[in-house]
Amino acid sequence: MDRPQSLRQQFEPKLLAVLRRGYGWGDLRADAVAGLTVAVVALPLAMALAIASGTTPDKGLTTAIVAGFLISALGGSRVQIGGPTAAFIPVVFGVIAEFGYGGLILCTLLAGLMLIAAGLLRLGTLMKYMPQPVITGFTAGIAVSIFSSQIKDALGLRMEQVPAEFVERWIAYGRHLGTTQPTAVALVVSGLLIIVALRRWKPKWPGFLIALSACTAVAVALALPAETIGTRFGSLPSALPAFSIPQIPFERTLELLPASFTIAFLAGVESLLSAVVADGMTGGRHRSNGELVAQGVANVGSALFGGLPATGAIARTATNVRAGARSPVSGMLHAGFLLVFLLLFAPLMRHVPLAALAAVLLVVAWNMSEHQHFRHTLSAPWGDRLVLLLTFFLTVFVDLTVAIQAGIVVAAFVFMFRMSESVEISGGMHPDDDNGQGDDAEGRQRQRLPAGVEVYRISGPLFFGAANRLDNLLDQFVETPRAFILRMRLVPIIDASGVHALRALADRCRRRGIVLIVSGLQAQPNRILADMALGRDGQVRFASDFERALLLAESIAAEKAPSPGSVAQ
Structure with missing residues (x-):
């Protein structure tokens, strides 16, 4: 019964709703x-x-x-x-x-x-x-x-x-x-x-x-x-x-x-x-x-x-x-x-x-x-000014259809650029929402980080506009670690391109003899990674939070010797 009610609420003319509630001569006089x-x-x-x-x-x-x-x-x-x-x-x-x-x-x-x-x-x-x-x-x-x-x-x-x-x-x-x-x-x-x-x-x-x-x-x-x-x-x-x-x-x-x-x-x-x-x-x-x-x-x-x-x-x-x-x-x-x-x-x-x-x-x-x-928007960030002026001049000098299409497309690209800029990939010992720790958490965590373990953190949506940020992540290591923890508690959403980037990162880690551990997945990324079968082949390990990921990485580093023929690719 709920669905028909929902459809009625969406498409029933307001006139019928008004008449159903009652409509008198006073209403008619005001409307006239x-x-x-x-x-x-x-x-x-x-x-x-x-x-x-x-x-x-x-x-x-x-x-x-x-x-x-x-x-x-x-x-x-x-x-x-x-x-x-x-x-x-x-x-x-x-x-x-x-x-x-x-x-x-x-x-x-x-x-x-x-x-x-x-x-x-x-x-x-x-x-x-x-x-x-x-x-x-x-x-x-x-x-x-x-x-x-x-x-x-x-x-x-x-x-x-x-x-x-x-x-x-x-x-x-x-x-x-x-x-x-x-x-x-x-x-x-x-x-x-x-x-x-x-x-x-x-x-x-x-x-x-x-x-x-x-x-x-x-x-x-x-x-x-x-x-x-x-x-x-x-x-x-x-x-x-x-x-x-x-x-x-x-x-x-x-x-x-x-x-x-x-x-x-x-x-x-x-x-x-x-x-x-x-x-x-x-x-x-x-x-x-x-x-x-x-x-x-x-x-x-x-x-x-x-x-x-x-x-x-x-x-x-x-x-x-x-x-x-x-x-x-x-x-x-x-x-x-x-x-x-x-x-x-x-x-x-x-x-x-x-x-x-x-x-x-x-x-x-x-x-x-x-x-x-118009003047107010001219004081907005450069992307909004670009969209405003592009749409305005195309409307005047070219065609309204072209102006709307171009304006929406450029606005979408500006949005994607801003979203990609909001994504931060940094040394992962910064405090975040994983465990609710204070400002001195990074120092304590860094001291507890065992040899052969590296940590990075992603903050922001991992979508197609930012997925390529993972391409050169392994090149930033001075020494090849045995375990690599990727903290994703601050990643609210991920799309297919983000999953593809993670899969490519896992492949590069495997070729270098590195075990990739992903920690702190939120609901949407966790569901998408499961639907797209990332990690079923054992290339990626998952931990619910950073503490568990750290314990897992420590055990891996203790039992796993560096690959003798490991060559960075």
């Missing part, structure tokens, strides 16, 4: 207020993020409605708000530019299936092992990419296409700088000033929506010559999101797998980070594996309705909590309110200036840059 508040915040963001991703604003609204509803209804977090986020912009823009919108639909479907598989395989807990320099690096890199993508609309540049590559994009901006429109600059500056002022003096007000509305009202009232949603994309459809699948290039599935993995990775990381933030604000506890499954279902659903990739949105989730949300119903209502906005106000949205949306995204880019964390 929170859902409306978040919908007001999400409305301009959904459109702006879709445009920055290289598609139409209605795709962003569809994503917020469909995926936002599914994430809240099925997710493992009580107050998570889902939808399109800025993290997807570079990869989505690149996929659409190279494979078309059908390629993005396929990417989103594949990413959704990957997330479902990751949740069912219970990989959600692994996300906590993601190195922070990698997260900070690609997040800051994405922020720079978002900022770069908004220059055209912020300045009103007259250019047909914006190159996807960072350097080529800025070269193109430079060539068209003479086409800057003063109206666009005025609108973007006005939008920025309104947002910044409201954040300082009225932080609870929906700054994005107010700035967007004010800029739109001024542009319409003064008939300003500014490019709008309507002039670029036409009118938004004022209808329910329709189940529709465009032409999908299934034959290019293998080409799209890297981008799909990147989308799945970003969705998983950002959704779980958002859930952790929500837990910190509410005192709750999310279900990471159930959250990944919900994110996967939501991305599949978004793709089938012609939307964009989606994940948990940290800022919108925090807004939801601060607005008084009590359950996943607030997120479901947020999606419902967005649908109402789409049905009622779609004709008015065509008047929104693109420069005003650019102002919104410039603020999003600044918030996403996490410049305080």
Whole structure:
């Protein structure tokens, strides 16, 4: 009975748990207020993020409605708000530019299936092992990419296409700088000033929506010559999101797998980070594996309705909590309110200036840059700085997929280097945990060490990054001993490479006529050595602690004469 209970706890939507405990009119009222508040915040963001991703604003609204509803209804977090986020912009823009919108639909479907598989395989807990320099690096890199993508609309540049590559994009901006429109600059500056002022003096007000509305009202009232949603994309459809699948290039599935993995990775990381933030604000506890499954279902659903990739949105989730949300119903209502906005106000949205949306995204880019964390990490050890800068520059100048892969690999190598440096192999008469002796233990033990016996001690994990430290151990002996004690009480773990290194050491000892004694094995090394049959051939003797090893070595040294033909190899 325990196992089904465990599975239910991992994958049951939080919505069911909340309803089971009881849900009243007071809860519904609080969730409705929170859902409306978040919908007001999400409305301009959904459109702006879709445009920055290289598609139409209605795709962003569809994503917020469909995926936002599914994430809240099925997710493992009580107050998570889902939808399109800025993290997807570079990869989505690149996929659409190279494979078309059908390629993005396929990417989103594949990413959704990957997330479902990751949740069912219970990989959600692994996300906590993601190195922070990698997260900070690609997040800051994405922020720079978002900022770069908004220059055209912020300045009103007259250019047909914006190159996807960072350097080529800025070269193109430079060539068209003479086409800057003063109206666009005025609108973007006005939008920025309104947002910044409201954040300082009225932080609870929906700054994005107010700035967007004010800029739109001024542009319409003064008939300003500014490019709008309507002039670029036409009118938004004022209808329910329709189940529709465009032409999908299934034959290019293998080409799209890297981008799909990147989308799945970003969705998983950002959704779980958002859930952790929500837990910190509410005192709750999310279900990471159930959250990944919900994110996967939501991305599949978004793709089938012609939307964009989606994940948990940290800022919108925090807004939801601060607005008084009590359950996943607030997120479901947020999606419902967005649908109402789409049905009622779609004709008015065509008047929104693109420069005003650019102002919104410039603020999003600044918030996403996490410049305080970036500067803080630059004061970290050299390995963390290397991972941070490598991930950042690869995200900006090369590709987000390459940046994440390289960042994780380099972070792993840095970790292995640090772990190998923490392994100490030294003269083994130092006091350690074998017998709980004091500071004068080494002197007493050295005096009792019989002739023909040598002792070394390993301190730290004996894994593949440090296993080669045993290669030249015997060369440090002035005279070939009859017995060699290797103290391993301070070795918490050993892997196959460590076992192989010990076996090679035992072989070298045998060839020199030395009896190898291993003392003080902890549980994990003892189990691994037994499983891998080290010592069954009699080449290695084992002692539970150093005292017993010393007695064994003394008896060996007393009865065993040095090998006459022993030659060091």
